[in-house]
Amino acid sequence: MWIAFINEEEMTENVLQTNILESEAIYIFREVVAQFEKPVLLFSGGKDSITLVRLAQKAFFPAKIPFPLLHIDTGHNFPETIEFRDRLVQKLGLELIVRNVQDNIDAGKVTEETGKYASRNMLQTETLLDAIEEFGFDACIGGARRDEEKARAKERIFSVRDDFGQWDEKNQRPEVFDMLNGKINLGQNVRVFPISNWTELDVWSYIEKEQIEIPSIYFAHTRATFLRDGLIWSADDEVVYREEDEKIEERVIRFRTVGDMSCTAAVLSNAYDIASVVQEIRQSTISERGARIDDKRSEAAMEKRKQQGYF
Amino acid sequence: MDVLKIATAGSVDDGKSTLIGRILYDTQSLTDDKLEAIERNSKRKGFDYLDFSLATDGLVAEREQGITIDVAHIYFSTQQRSYIIADTPGHVEYTRNMVTGASTSQVAIILIDARKGVIEQTLRHFYISNLLRVKDIVFAVNKMDLVDYSEEKYLALFDEIQTLVSKTKYKEQHITCIPVSALQGDNVVKKSANMSWYTGKTLIEHLEQIQPQDVYEEAQTRFPIQTVIRPKTSDYHDFRGYAGKLYGGDLAVGDEITILPSGTQSTIKEIYFYDQKFEKAGRGSSLTLTLTDDVNVSRGDMIVKAAEKPTVEKELKATICWMDKKPLTANTKYSLQHGVNNVLAKIVDVETIEETNFSGEKTEASQLQLNEIGVIQLKLSKPLFFDSYEKNKYNGGFILIDLQTNTTAGVGFIK
Ligand SMILES: Nc1nc2c(ncn2[C@@H]2O[C@H](COP(=O)(O)OP(=O)(O)OP(=O)(O)O)[C@@H](O)[C@H]2O)c(=O)[nH]1
Numbered sequence: 001m002w003i004a005f006i007n008e009e010e011m012t013e014n015v016l017q018t019n020i021l022e023s024e025a026i027y028i029f030r031e032v033v034a035q036f037e038k039p040v041l042l043f044s045g046g047k048d049s050i051t052l053v054r055l056a057q058k059a060f061f062p063a064k065i066p067f068p069l070l071h072i073d074t075g076h077n078f079p080e081t082i083e084f085r086d087r088l089v090q091k092l093g094l095e096l097i098v099r100n101v102q103d104n105i106d107a108g109k110v111t112e113e114t115g116k117y118a119s120r121n122m123l124q125t126e127t128l129l130d131a132i133e134e135f136g137f138d139a140c141i142g143g144a145r146r147d148e149e150k151a152r153a154k155e156r157i158f159s160v161r162d163d164f165g166q167w168d169e170k171n172q173r174p175e176v177f178d179m180l181n182g183k184i185n186l187g188q189n190v191r192v193f194p195i196s197n198w199t200e201l202d203v204w205s206y207i208e209k210e211q212i213e214i215p216s217i218y219f220a221h222t223r224a225t226f227l228r229d230g231l232i233w234s235a236d237d238e239v240v241y242r243e244e245d246e247k248i249e250e251r252v253i254r255f256r257t258v259g260d261m262s263c264t265a266a267v268l269s270n271a272y273d274i275a276s277v278v279q280e281i282r283q284s285t286i287s288e289r290g291a292r293i294d295d296k297r298s299e300a301a302m303e304k305r306k307q308q309g310y311f
Numbered sequence: 312m313d314v315l316k317i318a319t320a321g322s323v324d325d326g327k328s329t330l331i332g333r334i335l336y337d338t339q340s341l342t343d344d345k346l347e348a349i350e351r352n353s354k355r356k357g358f359d360y361l362d363f364s365l366a367t368d369g370l371v372a373e374r375e376q377g378i379t380i381d382v383a384h385i386y387f388s389t390q391q392r393s394y395i396i397a398d399t400p401g402h403v404e405y406t407r408n409m410v411t412g413a414s415t416s417q418v419a420i421i422l423i424d425a426r427k428g429v430i431e432q433t434l435r436h437f438y439i440s441n442l443l444r445v446k447d448i449v450f451a452v453n454k455m456d457l458v459d460y461s462e463e464k465y466l467a468l469f470d471e472i473q474t475l476v477s478k479t480k481y482k483e484q485h486i487t488c489i490p491v492s493a494l495q496g497d498n499v500v501k502k503s504a505n506m507s508w509y510t511g512k513t514l515i516e517h518l519e520q521i522q523p524q525d526v527y528e529e530a531q532t533r534f535p536i537q538t539v540i541r542p543k544t545s546d547y548h549d550f551r552g553y554a555g556k557l558y559g560g561d562l563a564v565g566d567e568i569t570i571l572p573s574g575t576q577s578t579i580k581e582i583y584f585y586d587q588k589f590e591k592a593g594r595g596s597s598l599t600l601t602l603t604d605d606v607n608v609s610r611g612d613m614i615v616k617a618a619e620k621p622t623v624e625k626e627l628k629a630t631i632c633w634m635d636k637k638p639l640t641a642n643t644k645y646s647l648q649h650g651v652n653n654v655l656a657k658i659v660d661v662e663t664i665e666e667t668n669f670s671g672e673k674t675e676a677s678q679l680q681l682n683e684i685g686v687i688q689l690k691l692s693k694p695l696f697f698d699s700y701e702k703n704k705y706n707g708g709f710i711l712i713d714l715q716t717n718t719t720a721g722v723g724f725i726k
């Protein structure tokens with residue numbers, strides 16, 4: 001964690017020790033509320049969006065978080081994540097909006113992929129764009145970080161999208177100093193990324209330091225799993241496609257990211273508490289998204305999804 | 312742990328992205344899966360070496376054309392500290408993206424192709440780094456492998472760079488020059504066996520010993536108000552908190568302050584960060600303040616110490632770096648954003664265009680085109696409370712926003 005500059009003799013007084021990343025995120029949250037009429041926080045139930053909730057609490061204390069959370073439920077979420085989501089929302093007295101990918105499938109608006117690598121990841125976009133239109137959200141706050149993926153490394157903190165949710169990656173607004181220009185035209189909206197400059201390790205260290213509660217699947221547990229393409233998949237749930245010859249075995253694993261069950265692989269781990277998770281991340285030689293099959297589809301997978309309005 | 316923010320600069324193909332990739336590789340910051348992807352794609356492109364620019368050129372169009380279009384932010388850390396590197400494009404067409412990347416950086420690594428020497432784009436980027444007052448400049452003379460690692464060649468370039476540096480007005484700047492090969496890894500992280508004549512530091516050794524500074528170090532206390540927090544709950548019924556980020560200086564409970572633009576005086580009653588109260592806070596912190604008096608304060612107002620007032624004016628003169636395809640002309644209106652404050656601005660006059668080649672030439676002009684730098688005069692709908700950019704980067708910089716397209720059309724530096 002980065003600490004701002006304070007003279008040593010002042011350490012003895014009751015002086016605020018500033019974490020630069022945290023301070024930046026709070027500044028961004030406050031800009032969103034001041035510059036937009038209908039912001040919303042996109043909440044996936046993962047560690048990054050949970051961290052966002054804590055930062056939003058800090059930004060507006062003693063007032064409540066002044067915008068709702070929106071969860072685009074693929075129907076393929078880990079049950080632990082959904083339970084966690086509902087508990088958190090209740091505890092903090094927040095407004096939660098849920099929109100289901102399943103509804104679009106049932107209405108025949110989108111067609112589900114089938115087969116070995118089928119995932120509802122792409123279908124989320126459609127549901128998200130519908131929700132933005134339904135509620136007239138002008139700013140959607142998300143937990144994407146630039147260190148996650150190389151197309152994300154290119155994105156601004158205030159990222160303007162057109163009516164179709166598209167990201168015009170070759171024509172982004174300049175973003176100088178820490179000035180954020182949230183002025184938009186009718187039909188446009190902005191995706192906002194308060195933790196753009198955090199790394200995975202920064203997020204985990206923050207969760208540790210702040211003692212933020214996170215879903216149990218982030219910690220080591222025993223689970224029925226099978227192997228495919230050198231990755232470990234949960235065999236607990238029918239939404240994860242498994243071929244007959246893919247043998248089920250119990251393994252002690254944890255999840256490093258919490259996406260859709262169908263595209264999030266597990267890692268072998270003995271990290272039962274947050275301190276050991278931080279330690280594990282520190283020593284890891286593969287990247288966070290290395291276990292996300294949705295990025296492996298092609299070199300440009302993320303960029304293509306973003307152009308279409310994906311987070 | 313502290314953080315050092317760096318931007319790359321220099322002309323197209325001088326090797327900026329390759330250098331960043333090389334730094335990541337040699338500091339073992341690339342994870343196995345990312346490295347495998349680089350190996351795979353280098354092979355697919357038919358290279359017999361690793362194309363490290365693939366680590367940062369994240370857009371399809373960039374990889375197709377082999378150039379950087381927009382800035383990428385890259386993160387890594389050493390035992391010493393964390394680094395954020397903004398890898399910026401060299402092409403003149405994308406200068407505004409270079410400005411975006413360099414505006415928050417303390418260090419600029421300006422690459423020079425050893426075969427080509429100092430060229431127009433090198434000068435432009437050095438000029439912009441000066442305008443932004445980037446404190447530490449490293450000239451990395453790259454592609455030394457293509458000039459047989461020649462000391463003679465390097466010394467000739469070194470002279471050229473020294474002549475250039477002598478022309479700048481920003482004398483507090485620290486300048487260093489290092490011969491490297493980004494592709495082969497000479498003097499980037501590992502000392503070069505091919506250039507035993509060079510006895511100075513490698514690039515990373517040099518970066519590791521730069522003292523990180525925050526840009527507001529010498530600035531006076533400036534607390535622009537982002538939003539007023541009024542919870543209206545039973546516990547905090549009368550709570551009125553002024554939320555903002557502190558740029559420069561510090562604030563303590565009991566400090567006598569002035570609120571701008573009204574000029575109202577009051578005293579700091581409490582300093583909140585989340586649910587805790589503090590006696591004092593330093594620059595860089597996002598805070599919520601309460602005051603002893605019930606005053607009328609809203610977004611865009613600024614709290615300063617009673618004895619440290621900024622300039623308050625409705626007219627100003629500034630250097631502008633123009634970033635929009637539509638040229639900037641006199642008698643047009645823009646929205647001017649100064650931190651969290653927005654006012655209407657009328658362009659009274661475009662005075663001059665400045666040459667970015669350090670010739671000192673200024674041409675009289677009536678308009679500024681995309682990527683041109685010039686001096687303009689503005690008239691504002693309401694007074695602004697500002698410092699010169701030299702004194703306080705936050706309080707001396709602004710952007711102009713096009714009233715039709717809402718895009719950020721230019722960045723200004725107040726004289
Ligand atoms: N021989 C040699 N080639 C190099 C070296 N550094 C970079 N190159 C090559 O120069 C070309 C351009 O490199 P890039 O890293 O893409 O250049 P850049 O400065 O990032 O270019 P833009 O971002 O488009 O401005 C590539 O083909 C690199 O492989 C070097 O030290 N030696």
Ligand SMILES: [Mg+2]
Nearest residue numbers: 327328378379
């Ligand atoms: Mg490049």
